[in-house]
Amino acid sequence: MDKLLITGGRPLAGEVRVSGAKNAALPIMCAALLTGKPLVLDNVPRLMDVRTMAKLLALMGVEVGNQENGRLQLQAARVANPEAGYELVKTMRASVLVLGPLLARCGRARVSLPGGCAIGARPVDQHVKGLQAMGAEFSVVQGYMNASAKRLRGARIAMDMVTVTGTENLMMAATLAEGDTVLENSAREPEVVDLANCLKAMGARVEGAGTDVIRIEGVPSLSGATYRVMPDRIETGTYLAAVAAAGGKVRLTHAAPDILGATLEKLHETGARISTGTDSIEIEMGARPKSVSLSTAPYPGFATDMQAQFMALDCVARGTASMTETIFENRFMHAQELQRLGADISIQGNTAVVTGVERLQGAKVMATDLRASASLVVAGLVAQGETLIDRIYHLDRGYEALEHKLSGLGAKIARVR
Numbered sequence: 001m002d003k004l005l006i007t008g009g010r011p012l013a014g015e016v017r018v019s020g021a022k023n024a025a026l027p028i029m030c031a032a033l034l035t036g037k038p039l040v041l042d043n044v045p046r047l048m049d050v051r052t053m054a055k056l057l058a059l060m061g062v063e064v065g066n067q068e069n070g071r072l073q074l075q076a077a078r079v080a081n082p083e084a085g086y087e088l089v090k091t092m093r094a095s096v097l098v099l100g101p102l103l104a105r106c107g108r109a110r111v112s113l114p115g116g117c118a119i120g121a122r123p124v125d126q127h128v129k130g131l132q133a134m135g136a137e138f139s140v141v142q143g144y145m146n147a148s149a150k151r152l153r154g155a156r157i158a159m160d161m162v163t164v165t166g167t168e169n170l171m172m173a174a175t176l177a178e179g180d181t182v183l184e185n186s187a188r189e190p191e192v193v194d195l196a197n198c199l200k201a202m203g204a205r206v207e208g209a210g211t212d213v214i215r216i217e218g219v220p221s222l223s224g225a226t227y228r229v230m231p232d233r234i235e236t237g238t239y240l241a242a243v244a245a246a247g248g249k250v251r252l253t254h255a256a257p258d259i260l261g262a263t264l265e266k267l268h269e270t271g272a273r274i275s276t277g278t279d280s281i282e283i284e285m286g287a288r289p290k291s292v293s294l295s296t297a298p299y300p301g302f303a304t305d306m307q308a309q310f311m312a313l314d315c316v317a318r319g320t321a322s323m324t325e326t327i328f329e330n331r332f333m334h335a336q337e338l339q340r341l342g343a344d345i346s347i348q349g350n351t352a353v354v355t356g357v358e359r360l361q362g363a364k365v366m367a368t369d370l371r372a373s374a375s376l377v378v379a380g381l382v383a384q385g386e387t388l389i390d391r392i393y394h395l396d397r398g399y400e401a402l403e404h405k406l407s408g409l410g411a412k413i414a415r416v417r
């Protein structure tokens with residue numbers, strides 16, 4: 001199994017290009033199921049999860065083109081087999097995003113329940129509840145959701161909690177439903193807005209994406225479209241946190257500074273100097289960072305997907321920080337691994353108290369999930385000596401060419417067996 005070997009203690013310098021967003025590309029790929037016409041996507045990142053989604057769609061009968069220079073063409077002229085099997089769903093929870101589009105387009109779907117994951121139980125009850133409100137019937141047999149509906153009909157759906165993929169699934173389903181749908185307590189994440197913009201380019205009638213109330217007027221059919229996936233704000237934030245921790249001066253291009261509000265605010269608090277352009281961000285850090293306390297929240301609050309990277313930053317910062325995780329019940333797995341590098345972290349319930357230390361020491365560590373592995377990379381870039389990160393398949397799910405990009409910024413990093 002591949003590992004990453006990092007020799008830390010070097011500042012980062014130069015320019016890095018931000019990739020397209022994983023968490024926008026995945027739901028947008030599922031939107032291809034809503035029409036028989038071609039959906040041509042640009043700025044699609046080269047990631048394990050994108051390949052998994054492409055495989056899942058191909059098994060349903062979707063024509064999936066070769067991904068070249070960020071372009072990927074999908075066409076669901078016919079959906080012969082509206083099913084998402086356990087073997088693929090267990091490797092990627094986002095597979096549940098086919099449920100709404102399949103029900104809307106085919107009137108039936110058989111989708112494996114995703115089950116829990118390292119960061120939490122992650123049920124999909126809100127997805128099911130919303131689709132039932134639109135008239136779908138569900139049964140669960142041997143770990144599979146069997147769903148059917150002659151034609152979905154519009155409904156007013158108030159979600160019990162803010163759920164990103166729940167909002168996305170219901171929004172996609174509602175585009176072909178009979179009548180109007182109102183989604184209350186919707187997720188306001190930029191990835192939801194990106195999906196809505198793609199659906200509108202396909203002829204859907206969606207209003208209010210980015211607010212907590214989304215209105216969709218169902219239409220009989222959707223057309224094809226060409227759409228450019230937004231930049232990845234979590235990848236962007238990860239590189240910014242790496243510079244704030246390791247020091248240096250870096251310019252990120254093809255970025256979207258205007259959707260990074262809470263992350264940039266926290267980076268300012270560390271003492272980093274940040275300047276932004278329309279699609280670029282420059283960060284400079286010449287001293288030891290200051291500790292920053294935070295509490296994760298749905299957008300526009302501080303992203304849970306940035307918590308681990310900031311914990312690594314706080315491990316070497318001046319001062320003590322308190323970090324509260326409010327979205328997932330088990331998202332501090334990286335803390336034990338950071339302690340192996342000499343970090344001083346104590347956890348009580350959903351709050352971690354991090355006391356910064358002068359120096360981390362390289363060691364062998366293990367990745368447990370996507371963002372936890374990113375935090376070990378940040379810590380490895382700062383730690384004295386060598387850090388060897390095992391199970392980096394987690395990283396490949398969500399970061400395009402990470403070691404290549406970091407080497408370009410002067411880091412000593414290599415993939416080893």
Ligand code: EPZ
Pocket residue numbers: 023026093094120121122123124125126127161162163164165166191304305327328329370371398
């Ligand atoms: C999306 O997951 C992202 N994944 C996650 O990113 C991200 O951490 C999360 O949103 C929160 O921002 C994708 O977009 C593919 P939720 P999602 O439904 O939609 C509970 C990464 O690192 N809940 O918003 O699955 C749930 O358990 C990944 O890139 C229910 O109880 O998250 C959680 O506590 C990790 N019932 C909370 O809501 C439901 O039906 C928010 O989860 C749905 C959710």
